[in-house]
Amino acid sequence: MKRLNGVVRFTFCLATTFALVFSSQAGSHDKHLSTTQPKKPAAPGIRIVDQNGRPAVSGVPSGTGQIFDVAVGQGGDVFVPDTVNISVGDTVRWTWAESGHSVTSGPPCFVDSQFCSPNDTNCPAGVLSNIGTVYEHTFTNAGTYSYFCHAHCVIGMTGVVNVSGGCAPSGWSAGPDMPTVLVRAVGVHFQADGNFYTVGGRTSDTAGSDFQHVLQYSPSSNSWTQMASTLPDNQMNNMACGVLTVSGTPLVYCVGGSAAGAATATARVFTYDPATDTPALLGSDDWPGDVTGTILPGGFTVANNKLYILGGFNISVASTNEIWEFDPTAAAGSRWTQKVNTPEGIMYAPTCTINGIIYVGGASDFDTVNLVVIDTTNSFSFDPVANTTGTIAAIPRATGETRGLNFNGQMYVMGGGRVAPNPSNEVDIYDPGTNAWTTGDPFVTGRRNFPTDADGTSRIWLSGGYEPSTPAADMEIFAGACPSATPTPTVAGTATPTPTCTGGGGTPGPWTQAAPVAIDHYGGFMDSNNYRKRVLHRLEEELELPKLTFQVIRRTIATLAQKKGTVKDIQGVLRHSRIATTTDVYMQEIPESVQKTVDAISAELRLLPNLEEVTRGTSVLLPNATKLGKEGLASC
């Protein structure tokens, strides 16, 4: 049944995909293909190569130290493919198809020096390399690695390497205890070394219990270490922290905070460099959101190398509703910019950034009648570029005093809250693509005000906090589910697919997966990168296709349509400006491997007995059907 459902969904979504391909991708790859590609020797079963004849990236992590190829400047100022999904220990190999480009790590247009062409040295220089250059980097830590071309970042020449830390054992497991009980510290994943840090916090609620230290959890040794340095002051509780990169160096920035038992709050900013165990006061640019000296930061998150603080807590008075943007690269004295206000006052709010949009799901508030902190379901989005807030579906339970984490493009709201039955161990998952909430695998012990963070792709760490009112030291670790139970296509003569998992085995984890859609929650088209990740990659796994991209679909359309219409018709459907593009690039004899994917898709479609009935969208295969009705889009 799963298989058939997959086919039905595939058919529905293919219609959507066709529409997206026509509307957003038409013509964009016209120049990418050549008729004289070297061919890999054909292997049994389906095997796909890219335009250069190299093995195509499957989108499924390998876990076995493989090499993944990316072409630099192929067909324009782009990386092809611009997203690769690999496992720890895998290598990405960039090959220059054109001169005048670089591979430079960092959030778009900000060098963070984690890796760079041609030799990983002096990354801020942004050395451009010539055609034929080959640069390799092996990824040893899980995480989401953004990179860009130094010359063309501003026009969108960017790429992403998603590095999975593996998938076993899937689900929650206990980690080692911290060296101390700890509440109200901030959890920070530092991608450059792969470690999870706690910054500040306190060991009880009595004055003088402030913890002016950083704890380091190393996933590789599965152990905690208290760093030697001492943080600048005792206002260590409820800070807003995030990793920002300046002049090629990523640092942890922390803003605000209070001392245990105090009714005042600092506005100062300090940095902490995990690489050297060095804290430093910024010395300027105190947070303007705390002009009264009594306001703690609310929700916080990093977007595009800027730290955002949403709302706050005017201690024992009220929640606040200002949004402040901190740009570490701006001149001293001008690093803060006030944005629009939040729709309601929020504090201790679960907040994260997904594809540049900031989401809040649940938040504490202050009951000004009974003078107590309460939990709410307040939820909204904030677009930091447009400087607008938006509505989203409200989190299904009230919570607060916890974090929201971006985990594989969804927001995970981790337990939290203080009004019974909180604090909770529930994990609520918000999917921006569907504007819907689901419930994830809960962790074991409910808690609030605990340090937590994720590597973005495969691990979530949390530790300590109030359980339910007593400071704790225990740790829980989530390992993401295996990306697919059958990550590698079966090769004839091999008994079983090669699972990348051990221990937990090939059983998919318990995390929920929303159905793919093509409409975002504003009613517009989903961003094509999102669509590629959420729809194409999932269909690819579900149908065990080795590669499913916009390009493969366009080729499929052209090839299938060859038997159905004239060249002119197909040119119209694909919106090619020149008929030569249609005939020479898309309708030509294509590599055997791509042909097999075309055949596989064709076979899937033909398997369905009542195809015409269930896919109104198949009309796009007919000549001149360049405009799709809305119903075709809404069906998946």
Ligand SMILES: [Cu+2]
């Ligand atoms: Cu470039």
